[in-house]
Amino acid sequence: MSNRLDQVFAQPGGVLVTYLTAGDPTPQASLPLFQALIRGGADVLEIGVPFSDPGADGPAIQRASERALAAGGGLQAALDLAADLPAHVPKVLFGYLNPFLAYGYERLAEAAVSSGIHGLLCVDCPPEEEPELWQALSARNIHPILLLAPTSPDARIASVAGKGSGFLYYVSMTGVTGAALSAQGAVADRVARVRQLTGLPVAVGFGVATPQDVARLAPASDGVVVGSALVRLVEQHGADAAPALEALTRALKGGF
16 A cells, blocks of 8 residues: 655655644644645644653643643544645654553554554654554554664664664754754764665654755755744744744755
8 A cells, every 4th residue: 555655755855844743732723833834845744742741852842742731632633633634745643652552552543544644653662662553553554653863773773674664763863852953964974874774764853943954964864854943933923823834844845
């Protein structure tokens, strides 16, 4: 079966993956904000499931999760949002294990199919853990999107690549989301090495915030992931953030 993520990464040009927290500032306001990302040229949407303890995320996304949860957001609201977005746009559900486990893996996989989800990224679940989750997803042609770190040795890179599909998410730094990207030359060199060791596309995230960041990373990677810079616009403008989100997304896409 075809998966839209495969199709997008097979096209020429870099892939822009954009993240927002579903339900921020409210579940009702989320849909127009994600639609603004599409208008701006986003190739893939990462739909963040708000969680009370998002340990990999920096202050901007932590606050977004708090706002979304306070407004009644959660995993079901994120799935409902995905279902309301255009079917042709690849969508990755981004979250932490606890809500997925509580929802139930088979139920989650079925709901993901119904909502038009093409990939799932579980930040705090290594591929060796929770095999029932990965099996439920793979059986329904939903890609497990796996993470690699700057500290991942070659053997680990090859092992993760063998378990993932869709694309590999390369974390550009040790730390949390939202920090400034530094040593971009070193990041590009490391991504080039990852690409040598795997046949999967590689997208770089954590710290990518400007068109200049995109331009510097584009030659070495298959795509970039931008989250905190967009989330900060929602924090600044609230439900009226769509024009700012569209403008920044268009500028980021222009960095390729």
